[in-house]
Amino acid sequence: MTTHLIFSAGAFVFGMDLDTVDHIERSHSEIELQGKFVQNFHNLFSEKEQPENEVSCWIVKKDGNALGVNGILGMGEVTTYPMPAFLRQNMKFRAITELAEFQSTIIFLIKSGEGQYEKLQS
Amino acid sequence: MEVNREQRLTGNHFLLFRLDLHKFAVPFGHVVRVVSAKKTTPVPAVPEYIEGIIHSDGRFIPQVRMKQLLGLQDLGLGEPIHAMIVRDSKDSKHFSFLMDSKGDIVQMEEVDKDRRQEDNDKDFYSGQFIHQDEIVFILDIDRLMSTYRVDRDGS
Numbered sequence: 001m002t003t004h005l006i007f008s009a010g011a012f013v014f015g016m017d018l019d020t021v022d023h024i025e026r027s028h029s030e031i032e033l034q035g036k037f038v039q040n041f042h043n044l045f046s047e048k049e050q051p052e053n054e055v056s057c058w059i060v061k062k063d064g065n066a067l068g069v070n071g072i073l074g075m076g077e078v079t080t081y082p083m084p085a086f087l088r089q090n091m092k093f094r095a096i097t098e099l100a101e102f103q104s105t106i107i108f109l110i111k112s113g114e115g116q117y118e119k120l121q122s
Numbered sequence: 123m124e125v126n127r128e129q130r131l132t133g134n135h136f137l138l139f140r141l142d143l144h145k146f147a148v149p150f151g152h153v154v155r156v157v158s159a160k161k162t163t164p165v166p167a168v169p170e171y172i173e174g175i176i177h178s179d180g181r182f183i184p185q186v187r188m189k190q191l192l193g194l195q196d197l198g199l200g201e202p203i204h205a206m207i208v209r210d211s212k213d214s215k216h217f218s219f220l221m222d223s224k225g226d227i228v229q230m231e232e233v234d235k236d237r238r239q240e241d242n243d244k245d246f247y248s249g250q251f252i253h254q255d256e257i258v259f260i261l262d263i264d265r266l267m268s269t270y271r272v273d274r275d276g277s
Contacts, residue, residue, distance in 0.1 A: 012166045045167040085215040086267055087175070087184040093167035099175070099182050106163040106175055106182065120167045 001077040004109065006102050007059065007069040009042040010050065013105055014096075017112035018075055022062045027055050036060065037116055040068040044119050045093040065116055078102050080109060092120040134233060138225030138258060139206065141189055142197040145258045147251075150227065152263040154207040155179075159220055176205070176218060183207060188219040191266065192246055210267045217267065228253060233260065 004015035038058065042050040055068035078100035083091065095117045098109040110117070136147035137156075155178075162174030162185050171190040175182050185205065189196045200222025207218040235249040248262040 010166070011164060081182055084175075084182055084184050084217075086217045087165065087168070087172070087182075089215075090168045090172055090184075091165075092169075096167070106177070108166065 004078050005075050006073040008071045009069050013107040015107045015109045020061050020112040022060045025058045027057055036064050036066045038066045044117050134230045137227055139221035140223040142199045145256050147258045147260045152208045154209050156204050156206050159203050159205050183216050183218050185218045208263050210264050215267045
């Protein structure tokens with residue numbers, strides 16, 4: 001089991017390996033994000049763009065990239081499950097790699113590799 | 123309803139179900155189990171025919187909107203209380219779908235397999251037969267599970 005940072009984006013709950021996270025910044029501190037590559041996480045997986053002012057905080061990863069999310073829900077150890085094959089073949093957002101349960105909620109784990117995330121395939 | 127692998131019905135056995143006015147059959151070898159309709163968790167970044175994920179018997183299983191997948195108009199005539207979990211021939215993929223009614227298991231010796239049109243990507247039927255004066259379309263589960271793939275690794 002790995003400790004994950006649990007966050008929300010849109011109507012969904014995601015998890016990210018905590019070891020890849022450097023720190024979290026509140027949304028009004030964008031000035032401190034200068035020089036970092038920032039991405040609104042919701043807009044990576046949804047075709048319907050979310051207004052930037054709905055980002056409540058930024059997850060700054062150790063690789064310097066920052067992800068804008070709607071809320072931080074907590075952190076904790078989660079049991080991971082492989083993505084079902086039929087779901088994987090239909091998944092347009094390649095960053096989602098596994099499923100997990102966190103406090104009885106199914107969450108979507110995103111890959112912890114370095115770099116920016118690729119927007120969903122249309 | 124659990125399918126006992128030792129006693130699995132084979133050959134021309136089918137599980138019948140209804141979606142609105144249409145009657146369908148799934149070859150029994152593809153049926154994993156029939157369960158009560160469960161709450162689904164929506165999934166981001168998937169086509170609309172995927173309703174979400176259900177948790178059944180320790181596994182996460184995608185649930186599809188079968189009418190949408192088959193290109194049928196949703197008349198809203200049914201009130202599904204059961205879902206069928208099916209698998210492909212290799213037992214590598216599973217999905218579930220809601221049924222408007224759960225029907226019988228039937229054995230059909232005569233099946234018209236000319237129904238399929240090989241050049242039509244969206245023809246998900248492998249044949250048809252007549253049961254109780256109604257046309258029953260046989261779902262091609264392997265074809266349903268292999269269409270629309272967006273993955274690159276081909277698993």
